[in-house]
């Protein structure tokens with residue numbers, strides 16, 4: 001894949017097998033917003049900085065997983081062999097595979113992909129569901145769901161037993177989510193077109209687990225061959241995302257039942273979107289919610305930051321995990337919280353017309369949040 005820099009210079013992707021050379025790093029540094037680079041130098045430990053900068057230039061391996069609702073490992077592996085796809089099995093996740101970057105097109109045009117037996121997904125995203133650890137029979141809330149990669153994985157881990165409420169605020173993205181759920185054979189998902197920030201008050205203390213894969217500035221998706229991925233980067237955008245993420249995390253905590261888990265994650269490096277959001281929730285809810293340590297079966301991670309720009313975070317925030325980007329995984333932030341007590345929620349039920357009450361779809365069965373509150 002080739003792209004162009006702002007200076008009209010063609011950029012060449014580096015293969016992940018090639019170690020970074022000073023010119024590559026210089027290129028990344030020169031073309032990305034200086035403030036972004038300066039912040040990264042303060043966030044990412046020195047030993048990882050080169051790998052991190054290279055991740056903006058190198059072509060990534062293709063992460064994918066077998067969809068166990070439609071296939072199994074031996075069957076998919078036979079299919080891959082027939083397509084002459086070279087791959088490695090994920091060491092720590094039974095469903096996961098990695099293929100060289102050159103296999104991306106073959107995989108994304110394969111019948112295994114279009115028919116839903118194989119889902120292309122970054123290993124970091126799979127890790128979020130692995131940490132959520134959904135169980136068959138449970139009730140799970142996915143508060144920012146489209147296009148549904150994680151929802152589909154959650155349904156597969158639940159063996160299509162139980163229920164998932166998947167929330168998305170943008171209509172077009174909701175349609176994409178629904179199409180992906182159909183292709184994946186995920187049959188236990190109710191889809192809601194609504195603002196996730198309203199869900200906690202509508203269905204408090206209800207869900208066994210809540211996944212909040214928050215909308216973010218997507219810094220870890222920045223790539224020099226795709227100038228659009230960084231053209232709109234700004235501190236203002238980060239601040240906007242942070243505000244929205246706080247509202248969503250408060251809603252997620254309210255919606256979890258006592259003893260329930262909440263996984264908060266983003267693909268941003270910005271502390272304002274990560275540690276500061278978790279810190280806000282911990283302070284907002286007092287002892288009602290705690291961060292629990294997660295065991296991460298990889299070596300490319302560091303604990304959450306203790307402070308940022310003079311703001312000291314709640315000590316629990318360091319139990320969060322920052323996944324550092326490699327040629328195999330995208331950078332990611334993950335935090336697992338447990339809710340200790342019921343949330344006391346002041347219920348104000350705005351009228352349907354004002355609240356933009358969630359549209360809901362599942363096999364044409366119409367159910368609203370009110371029905372859910374009554375336990376349908």
Ligand SMILES: C[S@@+](CC[C@H](N)C(=O)[O-])C[C@H]1O[C@@H](n2cnc3c(N)ncnc32)[C@H](O)[C@@H]1O
Pocket residue numbers: 125143144145146147148149150151167168169170173194195196197213214215216
């Ligand atoms: C990071 S993406 C989620 C990716 C998804 N979890 C997956 O694995 O495929 C965040 C999603 O949240 C949606 N979103 C943004 N604001 C929202 C809100 N207030 N309530 C619910 N969803 C929202 C975005 O439209 C976007 O689809």
